[in-house]
Amino acid sequence: MQNPKTITFANTNRDFSVTLNKRVNEYFKNHKISRHANLEMVIKTICMFAAYIGPYVLIVTNVVSTSWMLLPALLVMSLGLAGIGLSVMHDANHGAYAKRNWINIVIGYSLNLIGANAFNWKMQHNVLHHTFTNVHEEDEDISPRGALRMTPHTAWKKVHKYQFIYAWFLYGLMTIVWLFFKDFVRIVRYQKSGLAKRQNANITAEWFILIFTKLLYIGYIFVLPLLVTPLLWWQIMLGILIMHYIAGFILAIIFQPAHVIEGTAFPLPDEANALENNWAVHQLLTTTNFGNRSRWFSWYVGGLNFQIEHHLFPNICHVHYRKISGIVRDTAAEFGLPYKSTRTFFQALVKHGKLLKQLGVRPA
Numbered sequence: 001m002q003n004p005k006t007i008t009f010a011n012t013n014r015d016f017s018v019t020l021n022k023r024v025n026e027y028f029k030n031h032k033i034s035r036h037a038n039l040e041m042v043i044k045t046i047c048m049f050a051a052y053i054g055p056y057v058l059i060v061t062n063v064v065s066t067s068w069m070l071l072p073a074l075l076v077m078s079l080g081l082a083g084i085g086l087s088v089m090h091d092a093n094h095g096a097y098a099k100r101n102w103i104n105i106v107i108g109y110s111l112n113l114i115g116a117n118a119f120n121w122k123m124q125h126n127v128l129h130h131t132f133t134n135v136h137e138e139d140e141d142i143s144p145r146g147a148l149r150m151t152p153h154t155a156w157k158k159v160h161k162y163q164f165i166y167a168w169f170l171y172g173l174m175t176i177v178w179l180f181f182k183d184f185v186r187i188v189r190y191q192k193s194g195l196a197k198r199q200n201a202n203i204t205a206e207w208f209i210l211i212f213t214k215l216l217y218i219g220y221i222f223v224l225p226l227l228v229t230p231l232l233w234w235q236i237m238l239g240i241l242i243m244h245y246i247a248g249f250i251l252a253i254i255f256q257p258a259h260v261i262e263g264t265a266f267p268l269p270d271e272a273n274a275l276e277n278n279w280a281v282h283q284l285l286t287t288t289n290f291g292n293r294s295r296w297f298s299w300y301v302g303g304l305n306f307q308i309e310h311h312l313f314p315n316i317c318h319v320h321y322r323k324i325s326g327i328v329r330d331t332a333a334e335f336g337l338p339y340k341s342t343r344t345f346f347q348a349l350v351k352h353g354k355l356l357k358q359l360g361v362r363p364a
Contacts, residue, residue, distance in 0.1 A: 007132065007269050009279045016335040017280045023327050024313060028320075035316045037097050044299065044319075045088050045107075051080030052114070060228055074239055078246035081114050081175070085251055087302035087318070093122055094314045112213035115179040115221070115244070119206045120186045123195060130314055134259055134266045134286040135275070142260065149359045151266045156362055164357035171256070174248030176241065179217075183210060257348035258307035261288050262355050263340060281337060283311040289325075289341040290348035297345060298322065308339065 028035055037045075055073035058064040064073045091097040092107035111118045124140050132138035136153035143150075148167055149160040187203075187210060190196040196203050225236050265285040269275050275282060291297050291305045298305055303318030309325050310318065332339040342348040 006273045007135070007138065008274045009282060010275060010277050013278050013281050013335065013337070016331065016337060017278060019335075020280065020312070020328065020331045023331060024316075024324050027324060027327060033320075034099065035096070035320065036099050037091070037317045038319055041091070041097070041317055041319050048080055048083035048088050049110075051076050052084060053080070055080075060225055062229055065230065070239065071242075074243045075246065078243045078250070081243065081247040082250040083300060083302075084110055084114055085116075085175075085247070086254060086300070086304060089118070089121075090302055090304070091317050093118055094126065096315050096317045109213075112209070113217070115175065115214075115217045117178075117183040117187070117210050117213070119201065119209065120183050120190070123190050123199065124186065126314070127195065127199060130311060131279075133283060133311065134264065136266065136268060141255070142266075150260050152359060152363070153266060153268065154359075160360040161362070163360045164353050167356055168249075168253075171252035172245040172249040174252045175244045176248060179214075179244065183214070253349060254301050254304055257290055257342070257345075257352040258288055258304065259286055260352055260355055261342070261348060262351040262358075264288060264355075280312060284308065284332060284337050284339065287311050287340065288348070289339075291343075291345035292322070292325065292341060293343070294345070295322075305345065308341075 055064065055077045059070070059073060064070060089108055089111040092104045093111065095101065095104050097104050097107055108118045111121055129139050129141045134142060134151070136151050137143065141150075147159055147170060148163055149156060187196075187206060191203050196206070221240055222236055225231055226233055231239075264287075267275055267277070267282065267285070277285065287308050289306055289308050303321040304310060306318070306321035306325055309316075309321040309328055312328060313324070316324070329339045342351060
């Protein structure tokens, strides 16, 4: 990872950025509504936590004990776990859930509740991914991952030839890796690189929170069921892995098509470490919407199918993205800028698979 402070964006298309921000601000002002959560968002939050916590309570109270009951319970927990990540903690850790920051902080820690770490997520997602989207060695979402090649600027390996097949199986490991490995590696990386210091983080406190909440998670997800249910340790561990595998797969297939998809850009800075577009235009070139017609799909994935709106306005709660998408699309067209959108989620997955296959071809 380079020092993010050394990379700059071009001072171009300022009229687009100013005009777009003015129009979006006017939308909220004219309709006299908050940019933050509304009743729909509160109800969604309750639903996602209920889906995750409800089956867990039934399991530890032995209401659900047989295998034919446990599997559906794990499936619902998986949907709740992924839903919290997509719809609840995501907005909170962007500061978009509530006007009062302490509410965002508390709800943001729901990520720690489900086994990951809010601090690491903010560093990786808010600071690096949202600033330097699809920029090689800056955006960790497309960083070299050994078996996966997500950018044309990553070194090619023979195994990448088949990534369009095996990537889908690896996606399910996403939250499992977070739980046991990635969070520890990343907090060390952010500490050593100075990123944590530049974000004014108290790294000692963050280490304490990470270790404490990991132990808390292991305590309630593994130790407590071991003590109060007739389930054996390996059965509990298998259940945890199944739950996380399903949730990880859901999260991965929602996030990947937004940026790693046919037609997206992977800009590189020049010799002066400058990118050729301003930040807003950079987001348009590296981001794609998908499945915007389905309200139920948008509801579950936290509006992340309106990824363009999310990247341009990450501090606006996702329940407003559908309404402001027309403003963004029309303004982009007015300034001759792209607004990339794939009609359905399935088509987006197909295009993602096609790019994985293209990136798996050995460079000339």
